[in-house]
Amino acid sequence: xxxxxxxxxxxxxxxxxxxxxxxxxxxxxxxxxxxxxxxxxxxxxxxxxxxxxxxxxxxxxxxxxxxxxxxxxxxxxxxxxxxxxxxxxxxxxxxxxxxxxxxxxxxxxxxxxxxxxxxxxxxxxxxxxxxxxxxxxxxxxxxxxxxxxxxxxxxxxxxxxxxxxxxxxxxxxxxxxxxxxxxxxxxxxxxxxxxxxxxxxxxxxxxxxxxxxxxxxxxxxxxxxxxx
Amino acid sequence: xxxxxxxxxxxxxxxxxxxxxxxxxxxxxxxxxxxxxxxxxxxxxxxxxxxxxxxxxxxxxxxxxxxxxxxxxxxxxxxxxxxxxxxxxxxxxxxxxxxxxxxxxxxxxxxxxxxxxxxxxxxxxxxxxxxxxxxxxxxxxxxxxxxxxxxxxxxxxxxxxxxxxxxxxxxxxxxxxxxxxxxxxxxxxxxxxxxxxxxxxxxxxxxxxxxxxxxxxxxxxxxxxxxxxxxxxxxxxxxxxxxxxxxxxxxxxxxxxxxxxxxxxxxxxxxxxxxxxxxxxxxxxxxxxxxxxxxxxxxxxxxxxxxxxxxxxxxxxxxxxxxxxxxxxxxxxxxxxxxxxxxxxxxxxxxxxxxxxxxxxxxxxxxxxxxxxxxxxxxxxxxxxxxxxxxxxxxxxxxxxxxxxxxxxxxxxxxxxxxxxxxxxxxxxxxxxxxxxxxxxxxxxxxxxxxxxxxxxxxxxxxxxxxxxxxxxxxxxxxxxxxxxxxxxxxxxxxxxxxxxxxxxxxxxxxxxxxxxxxxxxxxxxxxxxxxxxxxxxxxxxxxxxxxxxxxxxxxxxxxxxxxxxxxxxx
Numbered sequence: 165x166x167x168x169x170x171x172x173x174x175x176x177x178x179x180x181x182x183x184x185x186x187x188x189x190x191x192x193x194x195x196x197x198x199x200x201x202x203x204x205x206x207x208x209x210x211x212x213x214x215x216x217x218x219x220x221x222x223x224x225x226x227x228x229x230x231x232x233x234x235x236x237x238x239x240x241x242x243x244x245x246x247x248x249x250x251x252x253x254x255x256x257x258x259x260x261x262x263x264x265x266x267x268x269x270x271x272x273x274x275x276x277x278x279x280x281x282x283x284x285x286x287x288x289x290x291x292x293x294x295x296x297x298x299x300x301x302x303x304x305x306x307x308x309x310x311x312x313x314x315x316x317x318x319x320x321x322x323x324x325x326x327x328x329x330x331x332x333x334x335x336x337x338x339x340x341x342x343x344x345x346x347x348x349x350x351x352x353x354x355x356x357x358x359x360x361x362x363x364x365x366x367x368x369x370x371x372x373x374x375x376x377x378x379x380x381x382x383x384x385x386x387x388x389x390x391x392x
Numbered sequence: 393x394x395x396x397x398x399x400x401x402x403x404x405x406x407x408x409x410x411x412x413x414x415x416x417x418x419x420x421x422x423x424x425x426x427x428x429x430x431x432x433x434x435x436x437x438x439x440x441x442x443x444x445x446x447x448x449x450x451x452x453x454x455x456x457x458x459x460x461x462x463x464x465x466x467x468x469x470x471x472x473x474x475x476x477x478x479x480x481x482x483x484x485x486x487x488x489x490x491x492x493x494x495x496x497x498x499x500x501x502x503x504x505x506x507x508x509x510x511x512x513x514x515x516x517x518x519x520x521x522x523x524x525x526x527x528x529x530x531x532x533x534x535x536x537x538x539x540x541x542x543x544x545x546x547x548x549x550x551x552x553x554x555x556x557x558x559x560x561x562x563x564x565x566x567x568x569x570x571x572x573x574x575x576x577x578x579x580x581x582x583x584x585x586x587x588x589x590x591x592x593x594x595x596x597x598x599x600x601x602x603x604x605x606x607x608x609x610x611x612x613x614x615x616x617x618x619x620x621x622x623x624x625x626x627x628x629x630x631x632x633x634x635x636x637x638x639x640x641x642x643x644x645x646x647x648x649x650x651x652x653x654x655x656x657x658x659x660x661x662x663x664x665x666x667x668x669x670x671x672x673x674x675x676x677x678x679x680x681x682x683x684x685x686x687x688x689x690x691x692x693x694x695x696x697x698x699x700x701x702x703x704x705x706x707x708x709x710x711x712x713x714x715x716x717x718x719x720x721x722x723x724x725x726x727x728x729x730x731x732x733x734x735x736x737x738x739x740x741x742x743x744x745x746x747x748x749x750x751x752x753x754x755x756x757x758x759x760x761x762x763x764x765x766x767x768x769x770x771x772x773x774x775x776x777x778x779x780x781x782x783x784x785x786x787x788x789x790x791x792x793x794x795x796x797x798x799x800x801x802x803x804x805x806x807x808x809x810x811x812x813x814x815x816x817x818x819x820x821x822x823x824x825x826x827x828x829x830x831x832x833x834x835x836x837x838x839x840x841x842x843x844x845x846x847x848x849x850x851x852x853x854x855x856x857x858x859x860x861x862x863x864x865x866x867x868x869x870x871x872x873x874x875x876x877x878x879x880x881x882x883x884x885x886x887x888x889x890x891x892x893x894x895x896x897x898x899x900x901x902x903x904x905x906x907x908x909x910x911x912x913x914x915x916x917x918x919x920x921x922x923x924x925x926x927x928x929x930x931x932x933x934x935x936x937x938x939x940x941x942x943x944x945x946x947x948x949x950x951x952x953x954x955x956x957x958x959x960x961x962x963x
Contacts, residue, residue: 171806171866216582239585240594240695250578254581265597266587269537269691277689 167230169244169321169353173215174225175307176205176212178273184209184374186342187225188354190380191293192320195344195369198357201382204374205356210323214246229320244354245319247327251310258311260285265318284312287346295385299328315350316329322347324356328363340366403787408778413798415775419814419836424663426813430656436615437820438649447653453663454654456633461665463635467549468619471556476611478557478712479564481705482571484595485698487581491706496569498713504564504889505716506897507920509937511555511627512929513561513719515544516726518551521734523705523722538734545630552629556621558716561709562609562616571606575599592701593694597684602678609796613803616666616671622804623899623914627921636662637808644812644904652816660811666806686724721935726930742756746927754913754935761912761939764827766894768834772842772891773884779843780850781872799843800950802836807900813899816902828911834894834902842891849883881954885947893940913939 169190176184182203190196198206205221208364216239227235253262263281271277281322285294288308298306307327316323327343328336343365347354356367361381364371371379429435433444451457460719486492499682505513521538529535577599584594620637633639636658643655687694713878727746729739814833823829853876861871877884899914906915917932 212580214582214586216585238591238698239582240588240590240693242586243588245585246586248579248583252603253582254580256598257685257688261685264689264691265584267691268588269693273689277691283955288466313587319586 167179167341169355170228171213172226172228174209174223174227174363176208176217177207177222177224178205178220186372186374186376188372188376190355192351192353193348194357195347195354195367196373197364197367197369198355198374199361199364200374200381201359201369204236206374210246210325210357213242213321213366214244215242218253231284243318243320244323245314245317245321246323246325247310247314249329251306253306254315255298257298258294259290259296259298259301261323262298262309262313263294266313268318271279278308280316288312288342291298298339303331304339307331307339308337308342315346319352322352322354322370323378324354324358326358326360326363327356329358329360337366344368393597400639402484403781405778406435408775408782410553411492412775412779413728413795415835416839417798417801418501419833420801421809422812422817423810424805425724427656427659428813430653430816432722433653435816437816440651440653442681448658451657456639460636461628461661463549463633463661464637464665465669467553467556467625467629467635467814468621470614471553471560471618472611472673473714474553475557475560475564475614478561478705478708479568480596481592481701482565482642482709483568484592484600484608485702485705486709487572487578487595489706494566495706495709497711498717499562499569502565502713502716504820504893504940505720505937506893506914506940507621508623508897508899508914509723509933510716510719511624512553512921512933513723514555514558514715516625516926516930518543518554518721518723518844523718523737524737526737530616535735544945546626546838547630549567550631551624551636552621552635555624556618558712559624559710559755560618564610564614567610568603571603571763572599577601577603577612588693588695590693590695590698592697592771593687593692597688601681601684609800609804610679612670613800614672615669615804619666619669620662620905626918636665637806640812641900642905644815645908648697652812655812656859659812659814662806663809666804667765685834701732720934723930725934726926727934728932729927750928750931754932757911757913758935758939759914760827761896761914762870764831764834765892765911765943767831768838768895769842769888771831771835772839773888776843776846776887777877777884781845785868788894789939803840807837811900811904815907819907827910828904830902830906833905834898837898837901838891839896841894842887846883846888849880849890851878864933877892881946882951885950886944889940889943889947892943896936896939896943916923 171188172185172187172188175182184198186209188196198209200206202277206218212221213227215234215237225235226233226334229242229244235245236296238335253259254265257265260281263284264277267280268278271280280323281294282291285291286310290305290308293301293305298309301309315322324343326341331339340363344354354367354369356363358364364379364381373379411490430438430440434444435441459955477858478699482492486495515522518541519525519538520541522543525533525535527536532826533539565778572689577595580598580602581591581594584598585591589597619635621635622637622641625635625638629635629638634642640655640662643658646652646655725739728741728744730741730745732739811833818829856877857879858871861875866875896912896913897914899918902910902912902915913932913936917929917936920929920932923929
């Protein structure tokens with residue numbers, strides 16, 4: 165079985181202490197959630213998968229995507245999309261500019277590129293907002309632009325780093341189903357890290373702790389809420 | 393919400409902001425007036441009673457004008473383009489690598505080396521009888537005696553351009569890194585990289601646009617400075633003619649006072665050239681921005697750039713640092729060299745003869761340098777701290793973005809343009825050549841740097857410490873003196889060291905306003921350039937370099953000693 169995102173004996177350590185030890189496969193269209201409190205190394209896991217682990221951390225093991233070993237590839241060549249807690253839209257580009265930035269360069273011609281951007285905007289319910297300054301969008305709109313931008317680069321896997329925690333409760337459920345629906349429709353393996361039990365339940369897939377043990381969302385969440 | 397502290401008898405603090413701005417802008421405006429009037433023939437003190445275009449006719453008739461103007465443009469713009477390009481490439485390619493971290497640690501010490509010492513060090517390296525020629529002769533070059541080459545003072549100004557690049561690169565790096573810290577640059581670049589962009593392309597397309605807005609004024613200051621530099625040009629630049637700034641200084645110091653009219657016209661011309669270059673630069677910024685947006689819209693990943701450009705950028709950066717450090721080492725060796733024949737790489741013997749002969753002169757100049765630097769720095773600190781504190785008590789963040797260009801005014805209007813005007817005014821008012829006036833003029837240039845070094849750490853201070861102190865009954869002055877300033881001792885002393893280093897390096901203000909009668913380490917060292925005695929130059933340039941070093945060392949040691957038992961105050 166070579167499809168999907170495969171973590172083979174991946175271990176993330178801070179100094180000598182291992183924080184994360186995982187050996188899992190995320191199948192296409194599956195959502196796996198890693199749950200743990202802050203400082204548990206779950207965000208470091210995602211930066212390791214995109215190839216941008218900061219120096220005090222170290223990583224071991226292999227990462228395969230659709231059978232290809234991407235462990236030693238530079239970030240740009242991995243084809244792994246990520247959504248952070250903040251949307252990190254580029255403030256100097258328009259909404260359409262942010263989306264066009266992600267389009268592959270082999271899609272040529274202004275008309276063709278504009279059409280793909282318009283299509284993405286329509287899919288996100290943002291028709292006619294291409295010329296807008298990202299700053300003028302609501303939080304929910306920005307989150308949708310960030311997702312569409314990630315998907316337009318045609319990734320083979322999607323990582324979610326607590327992407328919903330900045331949204332208010334009302335928008336949160338809608339954006340969540342928006343993201344999961346599009347990821348699943350494209351058959352992307354999705355790996356999400358969160359400390360929010362609600363997010364984990366809504367993902368509907370396996371929920372693991374950073375050591376790979378299965379977790380029942382409600383239990384950890386209550387402990388975590390006390391901590392917060 | 394009005395803060396309680398605002399009412400507590402600190403009304404006079406509010407006068408500091410306008411006073412500070414007056415200190416910055418007043419002399420520039422007055423100096424410009426003192427140049428514009430004589431440029432059009434009017435200056436009764438010099439015998440110019442009526443307006444005329446005579447100074448301009450004289451200036452245009454001078455045969456060296458075209459060459460001087462061309463030199464100012466090529467060396468100034470060339471040095472700025474190279475220094476900025478190298479800075480951006482280094483940060484884009486290097487951020488996160490080990491070589492880059494080493495380079496970052498070298499920024500502060502290299503930045504504190506005065507212009508003149510950097511220039512002398514470079515000259516000692518690349519001169520026909522310099523270290524580079526010695527180390528490659530005769531086995532590689534075949535030279536048994538120094539070749540007859542103009543590697544320093546070359547007519548195209550290449551040595552001057554290189555010197556300017558070496559001096560401006562660390563400044564632009566520091567400014568870029570400071571801006572980067574606020575812009576979340578690393579994560580933004582990572583997002584672009586996950587979208588498939590090469591590292592350099594990612595940085596240039598998505599990080600640079602947010603960073604550039606914050607380094608724009610420093611870049612303008614570099615451009616204006618490079619086009620109008622005097623001390624480095626005297627050491628490294630071409631002669632007959634030199635760049636326009638050097639020509640202006642020549643005419644200003646001419647015993648024939650009528651030459652000052654012509655000098656004033658030339659100063660106005662230089663101001664116009666700098667203004668024109670800034671306008672061109674601004675247009676080029678727009679063009680580059682549009683190009684970046686176009687590339688981004690096309691989705692060009694430009695991944696092929698990384699492999700050739702990364703080693704190139706890091707290599708050039710390391711070579712630049714090595715040139716500066718080897719140059720300084722060269723100064724030190726020359727100052728203690730006994731007989732040193734070409735092409736020997738090392739002198740035949742070492743001697744302290746030069747230091748013994750020069751020690752009393754160096755000590756005297758060092759005393760004057762320290763006195764001027766300390767007083768200008770303390771005055772700048774008082775004004776800047778007063779300004780920041782007044783804004784804090786009024787519940788505002790300082791500085792208002794609108795005043796930032798005013799702070800940069802003395803750094804962007806070339807010294808050689810408005811200082812001659814100030815000199816004329818001082819002459820008319822009858823207090824030319826006084827030590828106090830020199831200190832006051834140093835303050836104009838020290839103040840912006842003290843402000844720029846202090847503003848960020850001042851705002852980054854955790855205001856909750858002040859809230860807690862206030863809830864314990866402390867008034868605003870007690871909070872300032874016993875909580876905020878001690879907590880900020882390290883950045884305050886660093887800002888003071890920066891200010892002191894700026895004062896030590898000042899050449900033109902000391903020379904012009906001091907009317908040649910105030911001898912500092914810098915004026916004496918630059919004056920030695922014409923003589924060409926390397927041993928004496930080495931000693932003076934080394935002393936000039938050590939003065940700011942001493943300041944930075946104190947800024948490190950004092951807080952470390954004061955807080956040696958406070959873990960929370962450790963770096």
